[in-house]
Amino acid sequence: MASNRLGSDYNTWINSLRSDFSRDLRRRDRVEAEAEKPPTGANKVERVHWYIKDNARNHKTIKYDLVHDKEKPRPVLRRGQLFYLAIRFQENFDQAKDRVVLNFRFGHKPSVSKGTLGVVMVKNDKLTRTKDEWDCRIDPGTRGKDLVVQVYIPIGACVGIYHLEVLSGLHNSPNTGMNTYLDETDCYILFNPWSRDDTVFLEDEQKREEYVMNDRGKVWVGAYRKARGRPWAFGQFDDVVLPVAVYLLEISKVADPERGNPVKVVRGISAGVNSSDENGVLEGRWDGEYSDGVPPYRWSGSVRILEQYVKSGYQPVKYGQCWVFSALVTTVCRALGIPCRSVTNFVSAHDTNSSLTIDKFFDKQGEEIEGGPDGENWDSIWNFHVWNDVWMARNDLPAGYGGWQAIDATPQEESDHKMQCGPTSLVAIRRGDIGLNYDAPFVFAEVNADVMHWGEDPQSEWGWSRMKMNKYHVGRSIMTKTSGKEDDIGDDDGEDVVNDYKNEEGTMAERLAIHNAIRGSRRAMQYYNFKSDVKEDVTFDLIDIDKIIMGQPFQVKVVARNESNETRKVRAFLNARSLYYTGVSVAHIKKAEGNFIIEPKGTQEVAMTVQFKEYWEKLVEHCMMKIYAICRVEETQQTWTDEDDFTVEKPRLNIQVTGEPRVRNMCEVTMSFTNPLDVPLTNCHISMDGPGLMRPRSIDITDNVAPNQEFVYSTRFMPRIHGERKLIIAFNSKELFDITGSKTLVVVKAE
Structure with a gap:
């Protein structure tokens, strides 16, 4: 009740409070616990640097918005690859003296045995483990207080969010306690379809x-x-x-x-x-x-x-x-x-x-x-x-x-x-x-x-x-x-x-x-074993409907051919219905039935014409219709059935963009189409999406679109990211929906 009364985002606000309070509590507990430890004489970590954008370029993750967040950027990496990491100590790093362990923690209860805790000892300038294990090597860029390493992510690493824990101690005092530094950065590790060793590898x-x-x-x-x-x-x-x-x-x-x-x-x-x-x-x-x-x-x-x-x-x-x-x-x-x-x-x-x-x-x-x-x-x-x-x-x-x-x-x-x-x-x-x-x-x-x-x-x-x-x-x-x-x-x-x-x-x-x-289904065997010995000497063909434009009539036609040397009397049923795309029937549109005679070796057509005014008000989303045809031959009791489904075609949305597509440069987009109906379009709405161009938009249009008139609407946007981008727009109204269109743009960098 409270969430409904206070707004749809109330739960989010409450959850953020819980998360912030819990994180702050854990941070204070760690600080106090570290302060209470006896001095070890070991070097302490001041901060960690993730080389977020450099690593993202190497890992083909540079397109992720999280990488570019100005306030809180996060590393996005792929398993089966190396990435750079720098650790700043309070004092100069000494490889001979300082003992450093990196713990990559995943999930609720990280565990080495379950593969959710990666433990890496920093001690070599070469990789020494297999592709299935965490590993690292000290980079030549290490100098002064900065330890620079290249960390290898195992090819089978769990996918999701990791947190880094750095333990620092002394080589000559292995039994002395180690200092702990827990970095709060959410590090995302993903599958790697570029690596032949990954189970999702795609070569092309x-x-x-x-x-x-x-x-x-x-x-x-x-x-x-x-x-x-x-x-x-x-x-x-x-x-x-x-x-x-x-x-x-x-x-x-x-x-x-x-x-x-x-x-x-x-x-x-x-x-x-x-x-x-x-x-x-x-x-x-x-x-x-x-x-x-x-x-x-x-x-x-x-x-x-x-x-x-x-x-x-x-x-x-x-x-x-x-x-x-x-x-x-x-x-x-x-x-x-x-x-x-x-x-x-x-x-x-x-x-x-x-x-x-x-x-x-x-x-x-x-x-x-x-x-x-x-x-x-x-x-x-x-x-x-x-x-x-x-x-x-x-x-x-x-x-x-x-x-x-x-x-x-x-x-x-x-x-x-x-x-x-x-x-x-x-x-x-x-x-x-x-x-x-x-x-x-x-x-x-x-x-x-x-x-x-x-x-x-x-x-x-x-x-x-x-x-x-x-x-x-x-x-x-x-x-x-x-x-x-x-x-x-x-x-x-x-x-x-x-x-x-x-x-x-x-x-x-x-x-x-x-x-x-x-053979693997007993029920299927029962159905497929059914036999029929009915004589079938008349062939029937339901003519496919290839294309219907909104506003036009259509015709249901069956062609029957008598292959026998005797006259055949046929009773036919033709039925047109509107339906949801799931096959669920919505409304009856039109039905026709009657008898006809086919001469020996002869051909006969039976047809039903459906006018636009008979079907358009009964259409629902996707504008789908189904035709059933059933024909029974009186002399042989042969029965034939067939069905066909089709959609009524709607106009496409025409999209034009004016202004140079440039990052942080205002552009104008104009969309248009002609209302094919003889009634006005009401409750009009536009949905707009464009990854890298704009945040998703939902726009209510106050004016109606008159019968057989052109709808034109313009709005402005400012591209966010350079490169090839696509603008996707959908128009909907009470009477006509799912009018869509797209436009590819090449956005250039800001000057």
Whole structure:
């Protein structure tokens, strides 16, 4: 109650007080304890210098905002590399006399045996240990009071925040107590995809640049034939990201000693990004009711979400859906040094009963029965579903299963009593090896499940007979942003990676993978053993709808061909509905049914036209529609069904920038598009993100946009960091939402 009454950031303020008070208390205790120690005659440490920016350049972490913080810069380093460190003593450092030990402390209870305490004796000018151990050498730059060392971080070091403790004593009095100096600096150590010895090593430089260093990109949404790359600002170098990434590993309860293992780390990330367990970052919602939060389609970058999470006292942010969860995972993984890509599976199966099939039931009128005949079947097909691939070796699996691994932060099914999924080897999915860790059957079904349509049949033993098994419906394409390519105007920077997940549809290898998986599921064997001897001598084809522009009508058409030498009478049902991208039906748009005759060897078309005024008010986010077609042949009882989904295309946002993009030089951005509707756009809003250009912005537009009129809006910003940057903007209104655009800028250094 108090936090609600005093504001959303009250919890943050209270937590900061607790943290500051606890830190001050620990500091006073250490000072007093040191003062009470008997004199040792040993040299004492005055301060530590981290060479933060120099080390960051060598460790490829110079882009992190934490490195450049003017008041409290923090070192960001990668394991498997050396870094420079200087220790200033009260008296001149004497290597022959002074005994110095460096303790690198990690986690709640640092322990040498658990790998969370690195103990390094400073005594040599050469490295003497293995790549799996902390080590250091004295640098020639050592002189006077300054001891300069190069410290090696073990290749398997835990990832997160370390604190340095320096012990100083005398070589000739080893039993005499040592002075202790604890440096308060938070030192971040990350995975190292540049090191061949690291389990996340990625050899291709262009792919490293894309999957680790690129702080902007796209998340694919829409329908599989007309996929749209939605621009997104990942912003993994922003100052809010690394602290939250470390926090997520805490709340997801990844044990301290396991935080050097990318398998455990990404599994923890998949649990921590959603709010289902331990108040993770983002709360999901799919019913269209977002009045107490932010609609998912308003987000255009990760940083604003993470900032809101921190400012609200680490309470879940409302609301997200799969593409937002995936974008956040991309941000967190790349921040920690794990190569990561957001991938979108178009026509994605959610197999609730582990049958490796998606079962849909239809009554005699051709209407789908939600929940099936017993109300217990909630298999579904999402028009698209977005998750992530992360790159790593899999030392916990047999040889050959490393490389890309699928993880999913969208809360769907529990795994080990948590809403988490993966990492699942893509090699295992392609082979149908669903018995391997983690969650392989679920991911396999998402891209491979066969769709079974069941029709009401009084003569069947259980009242239903199988009308159709579509083996090539699920997992039509799996899209991601290709490496090394940017397209602000269109979507030529997309790449279909479906062949990473499965063999080509219809090939012997693809069917063998299916059968391999079926052998691992008793429920699947029951469904696939179903036989049907119905005579099928009429072929049907539901004509694909390639493109519909907002404001235009569309037509549903089925072409039937009679392959027999006899006349066939056919009854057809055509049904158009609006739906959420998860496949959940929203509203009935139009239905048509009737009978027609097909002559022997003849062809007949049946069509239904849907006008703009019949569908546009029934559309919801993503503007998706689904078409069902069912045809029954009277003479043979042959039944055919098919379905199609598509999106109504909306205009893109045009973005123009005036003024020279220069650090600390004011620029103006103008965005525009034409309202395609014959009604005004109300409750207009703009979201802006630009890593290195500006802090995320949320702008309410007071004026409406008149029907068929151009919307134009300008605002100003001052670039923060030089280099190639991208401005990402999303426009939303009550009537029309998710109008997006992006603009790449090259910012030059300040004069």
